[in-house]
Amino acid sequence: MSSVLQLQRQFIDYTTSLHNEGYLDNQFTELQKLQDESNPDFVTEVVSMYFEDSDKLLNNLTTALQQRNVDYKQVDAHAHQFKGSSSSIGAKRVTNVCAHFKGFCEAKNLDGCLRCLQQVKQEYIFFRNKLEALFRLEQQILQAGGSVPMVE
Amino acid sequence: MTEGIHGFSSPRADVFPAGLRVLVVDDDPTWLKILEKMLKKCSYEVTTCGLAIEALDLLRERKDGFDIVISDVNMPDMDGFKLLEHVGLEMDLPVLMMSVDGETSRVMRGVQHGACDYLLKPIRMKELRNIWQHVYRKKIHEVKDSESHEGLEEILMMRNVSEQQSDDGYLFCGGDMTPGSRKRKDSEHNKYEEKDFADHSSVKKARVVWTVDLHQKFVKAVNLIGFEKVGPKKILDLMNVPWLTRENVASHLQKYRLYLTRLQKDDLKTSASGTKHPDINPRDTTEKRTEPIKIQQNEAVSSHRTTNHTIHEVDVKGNNAALQTIKPKKMITGYAAKTSIHPFESTQYSQFNSVLPTQYSWGGGFKEIQFKQENNNNNAPQFQVHNSCFTGVGLPAQQNTSIPSFQLPDPVIGPTWSMKQDPCTEQTSINNMELSPFLLQGQHCSSTNVDHQNKGVTVTKFNDQEFINDALKFDYDYEYPDLWEYPVIGQGLFIV
Numbered sequence: 001m002s003s004v005l006q007l008q009r010q011f012i013d014y015t016t017s018l019h020n021e022g023y024l025d026n027q028f029t030e031l032q033k034l035q036d037e038s039n040p041d042f043v044t045e046v047v048s049m050y051f052e053d054s055d056k057l058l059n060n061l062t063t064a065l066q067q068r069n070v071d072y073k074q075v076d077a078h079a080h081q082f083k084g085s086s087s088s089i090g091a092k093r094v095t096n097v098c099a100h101f102k103g104f105c106e107a108k109n110l111d112g113c114l115r116c117l118q119q120v121k122q123e124y125i126f127f128r129n130k131l132e133a134l135f136r137l138e139q140q141i142l143q144a145g146g147s148v149p150m151v152e
Numbered sequence: 153m154t155e156g157i158h159g160f161s162s163p164r165a166d167v168f169p170a171g172l173r174v175l176v177v178d179d180d181p182t183w184l185k186i187l188e189k190m191l192k193k194c195s196y197e198v199t200t201c202g203l204a205i206e207a208l209d210l211l212r213e214r215k216d217g218f219d220i221v222i223s224d225v226n227m228p229d230m231d232g233f234k235l236l237e238h239v240g241l242e243m244d245l246p247v248l249m250m251s252v253d254g255e256t257s258r259v260m261r262g263v264q265h266g267a268c269d270y271l272l273k274p275i276r277m278k279e280l281r282n283i284w285q286h287v288y289r290k291k292i293h294e295v296k297d298s299e300s301h302e303g304l305e306e307i308l309m310m311r312n313v314s315e316q317q318s319d320d321g322y323l324f325c326g327g328d329m330t331p332g333s334r335k336r337k338d339s340e341h342n343k344y345e346e347k348d349f350a351d352h353s354s355v356k357k358a359r360v361v362w363t364v365d366l367h368q369k370f371v372k373a374v375n376l377i378g379f380e381k382v383g384p385k386k387i388l389d390l391m392n393v394p395w396l397t398r399e400n401v402a403s404h405l406q407k408y409r410l411y412l413t414r415l416q417k418d419d420l421k422t423s424a425s426g427t428k429h430p431d432i433n434p435r436d437t438t439e440k441r442t443e444p445i446k447i448q449q450n451e452a453v454s455s456h457r458t459t460n461h462t463i464h465e466v467d468v469k470g471n472n473a474a475l476q477t478i479k480p481k482k483m484i485t486g487y488a489a490k491t492s493i494h495p496f497e498s499t500q501y502s503q504f505n506s507v508l509p510t511q512y513s514w515g516g517g518f519k520e521i522q523f524k525q526e527n528n529n530n531n532a533p534q535f536q537v538h539n540s541c542f543t544g545v546g547l548p549a550q551q552n553t554s555i556p557s558f559q560l561p562d563p564v565i566g567p568t569w570s571m572k573q574d575p576c577t578e579q580t581s582i583n584n585m586e587l588s589p590f591l592l593q594g595q596h597c598s599s600t601n602v603d604h605q606n607k608g609v610t611v612t613k614f615n616d617q618e619f620i621n622d623a624l625k626f627d628y629d630y631e632y633p634d635l636w637e638y639p640v641i642g643q644g645l646f647i648v
Contacts, residue, residue: 027274084252
């Protein structure tokens, strides 16, 4: 059906652009490969877990940086965690910002940390939006009776 | 947490490494989920854990329930490196570390703490596919360490046999690879192989539980054969336990040797009389040492001991720890390293709760103690204490408590030691002897004729208890309390 084909095409293009723009990396592809009949919603499940977890982490980060006496070790620990989980689903840009974030923590640079916090929140929101768009496309394809293409 | 089927979650024997039992520890739920999925795709059996402490509990509970552990470095409740050490010490499993941080210093720490590998996140599935190599490698090494020629023979045989079931009982998993013949643990072995041993066709992969009785038979057999000449087949034949396989014996033997080695070390270290053996390998003094077990002998040795021979109850714990840290190759390291005494090759008495039914009757002045199980037949010259001073040979007595079982049916004490009466020797005399041998083998016993009577056996202060406990739990599904019933007998009276 042409609409399915179109949707699929769109999906492929979108995925490719996400990769090109650095929003997604190979890890995401790995996740997609893990999805199979026994676990048809694997990717969405994992990503949902990530979103939930990230919300918490971001809150923790914000709180930690709002303290009068910032505990940089704590902030670093949160940033590390966020970096780890972001890497799990291939959220490349988010992961990169976290790396910078850790640098500022080590340097106990409050300003740097606050800026990074902003940045990471932003990247995270972008990422989230894009992924949600991708999933919507997927749903549309499936609903139209097509199968979701694998983009390598 | 997805639990694998305890015990029987074995891979199809012919397709190792499928079914490899992996424990994944990570506080990040997303990663845990992903890793679980990846590992399952590799046909491994996965159990997940979000906390280090939980993981340790699981591991302790299900001894031999896992083949390999993968853990993240950053855990909230415990440092990943600490977990790594614990696992290495207590369970002797290969551990892989993972982290999103790949800084050299961290990786180095991982290796220092004993990690088999350090994986960087994001982890690809292909990296996980190959983790079985660590399990295999360990097995191979263990085999090599344990039984010299026999082990090698077996390994070679295994290699040749590949898919076919060798009737030596080495079954190896299929064609892809021939895992070491000796599994670290019998259960593992069972898991990977079809137990179609020619001699015992226990097709069902039941785990061998080394009960006290079984172990006693084992020890007797070992003593009869002579520690130096011992080999799984011989032991098996002597034991006359139809359902037991050579592999079971081999693996048990290996552990036994480790245990003995450890005892040795501990023995040295902890002399009953409290003399610390200077040669003790520092490694031995690990935290595991609990209280030194004094040779219970006195208590335990009922029949034989007239005097207070001390059966050295090796403080297993200490040994355990020591043992644990001993890499198979170096079993005798600490001990043996120092001394040139015969490397007790197989004194690895890994956690054996040495229920050695050997009682060492330390009669005053018994010189040649043949460590034989029951009677002094000198057929088992195993512990020949060549050089005197085998004092303080620590018998891997199992815990102080139970030495009672350490009774050799006859007053022979395993190793033939010419012990010198050396009251103080308890520990010191061991110095000369490289306890290593003695421990189990009593081979090199010092020639000191220790008059055990007086000495009360200083047996090393092995933290037998813990050791024993650990030993017990190591392989056998023993619970600590059970330890007390086993006669701990390190072969070879270590007369300290």
